[in-house]
Amino acid sequence: MVHFVGAGPGAPDLITLRGAELLRKADCIIYAGSLVNPALLEMAKEGCEIHNSAAMTLEEVLEVMERMEAAGKETVRLHTGDASLFGAIREQMDALDERDIPYDDTPGVSSFCGAAAALNAEYTLPGVSQSLIITRMAGRTPVPEKEQLASMAQHGTSMVLFLSSGLLRKVQDELLRGGYQADTPAAIVYKATWPDEKVIRCTVGTLARRGAEEGIRKTALLLIGDFLDSCYERSRLYDPTFTTEFRQASAPKKQ
Ligand code: SAH
Secondary structure, three states: OEEEEEOEOOOHHHOOHHHHHHHHHOOEEEEOOOOOOHHHHHHOOOOOEEEEHHHOOHHHHHHHHHHHHHOOOOEEEEEOEOOOOOOOOHHHHHHHHHOOOOEEEEOOOOHHHHHHHHOOOOOOOOOOOOOEEEEEOOOOOOOOHHHOHHHHHOOOOEEEEEOOOOOHHHHHHHHHHHOOOOOOEEEEEEOOOOOOOEEEEEEHHHHHHHHHHOOOOOOEEEEEOHHHOOOOOOOOOOOOOOOEOOEOOOOOOOO
């Protein structure tokens, strides 16, 4: 069987308990070497066959999975963050279906959660934004016409951009063209949760300059939106005058 496992954003102790257990039991680990922390491989058992998929094609990855399956072995396919975001797992799963090889998927902590934690930020602040757009700037992989960055920017929501830190000037121009103000808060989070994590707070208007000054070209997320500001409304959930399924509202206090 093949187990797709989300490795988490970087810090090795941010893998899930289930993911760690699968890693410890695996006969073979194929890990995305460009972003998965190699410290996780220390969990591998003696004799585990380890491959770095950064230097492999899809066909080569499948060859290893097929060989392991034929020998009755367990393979872990270790993807960075959570594999459901920019993980290229669908094509692997479809190929496994064609070969009748069973698989399952263990979620991981995505880097957009790691980046929010690095900033002590909440994407969904009442009165500020209740939506998060997760997207990327079109690069070598195109983005559908309806999802071009400038049109996504029109919503003015909280936004996280993956795979875009090498295109900061273009990102900045598109965000401004779409309608974010130049002084809208922004942040660049490089290698969230890794020991060399770097957090750069800036604004939409200074994204490109600040990124260049700090030498940011890859392994970074761009966070945009007023959620990075200090103004918001208090949440209803914990408001004493708000009844929920679990708690009865108390009478407003007399002055
Ligand atoms: N599935 C992954 C994303 C893979 S795409 C996830 O859920 O996080 C690779 C992109 O993710 C990188 O180009 C970068 O934009 C982002 N990324 C991955 N790990 C990161 C980290 N620790 N810090 C900042 N960005 C990261």
